[in-house]
Amino acid sequence: MSSQIIAPIPGIFYRRPAPDKDPFVEVGDTVEAGQTIGVIEIMKQFTEVRSEAAGVVASFDVEDLGMVGPGDVIATID
């Protein structure tokens, strides 16, 4: 059963903790429940985006540095 990771707030989605760092996770990686898969920045405030379910990252539905709105699907976990 797959589950979706939903954006809790609007902003800019980052897949990396810093521009010169590796992404938090890649497609195909296994994640634990509660693991951070990205951050959303809005007006210089940062909110971590976590996976509620454990599983394998099937896809990212938002690009790195892409804009998200509340409720947008960020990634899918199988």
Next chain:
Amino acid sequence: MKKLLIANRGEIAVRIIRAAKEMGIATVAVTSEADRDSNAARYADEAVVIGPAPAGLSYLNHDAVLAAAAQTDADAVHPGYGFLSENAAFARKVQEAGLIWVGPNPDSIDLMGDKARARRAAIEAGVPVLAGTDGVLDVSGDIEALADEIGYPLVVKASAGGGGRGIRRINSREEVRGTVEVAQAEALAAFNSSDVYFERFVTHARHVEVQVFGDGESWVHLGDRDCSMQRRQQKVIEEAPAPGLPDDLREQMRQTSVELARQTAYTGAGTVEFLYDPARQEIAFIEMNTRLQVEHPISEAITGIDLVREQLRIAAGERLGYTQEDIRLDGHAFEFRINAEDPDNNFMPSPGLIETLDLSGGPGVRADFGFSAGQTVVPFYDSLLGKLVVWDTDRERALARAARALDETLIEGIKSTVPLMRRLIALEEFRSASHHTTTIESASGL
């Protein structure tokens, strides 16, 4: 100085354009793609889009800013606050391009950006400092003994830190070594330098500061300010002069701040920041900011001196033309920072379309805003919409005027911190000036 490029956005870009315009200096606004229809772009004589919305690709891009200056034949650059304002490398590039840098000498920026060196400079100028290490902490030495001597709690701070980052508290001898190691690792990751130092921790401190100004040959202060109303180390309300400060400490703070500026041959506007410990009746140096600050209008209100005009004059090579005795401090001023945030929902940022922006006016009221109704607040930058500044002959009257001005202020379409400001000025601790830097976080029902 014939044409000034403003390397910033929002209210401070508007503020600088206004000063330049009144002096007959042409202006160039640089904007990101997200700000192409901003008030700064509209008020400036020329506007150049220098990159996409993220600040790293536009406002912080040295080459893009310098290219815009070359393209428009600007001969001076004002960085405002934030962004490139305390970036010595950028300041040097501006000067190497043959342009006037509206700010202090890049060496002053470097000196004050290194907190351990700044602390040493302050000690040499006779500025009181908190008990702590003289310079960078030598971690190969007996740091536990040093910590014992300062007393607990104390803080370990990154020498290259700033804006509340790179600071950790140490409560006991057992925590010393481990916390220092963590702080060093954090400092290295965040600031590319593992240098740290110790300072005594002050529990209920007030944040006070002195506005200084110099032309490289003579120096003055423009009084002091209190910035203790903070939330998460971000200033919310500022006032000038600082209320309830003992006269001898106020005088010592002002005189030693001018002395620090003199000893470092400082040029332009600078701010020397202090902690005031009401329990011990002590003041102590924290750091010096080498830029124009957000809260500069309250110093303008009590001195009648236009600080941006002064910056432009001095950068153009003019002399101060007045001495300390010529400066009169008069009345009391407050500044309220109006942010696009929802104070009733954990300060959630609130970008979006501004449907109504009805700002107050009348005697003693000044509104410095970067936005107008019908514009959209984009999510890419900090949440400051603008500042409401009020002045009157004494603190009590200024508070009454503040209440009137905040009541008149109407912002619709997005959430703002105006309702919070109305509640804050009613706080007994604030009215009696017994507030401190954690009053907002500890007050209930705000």
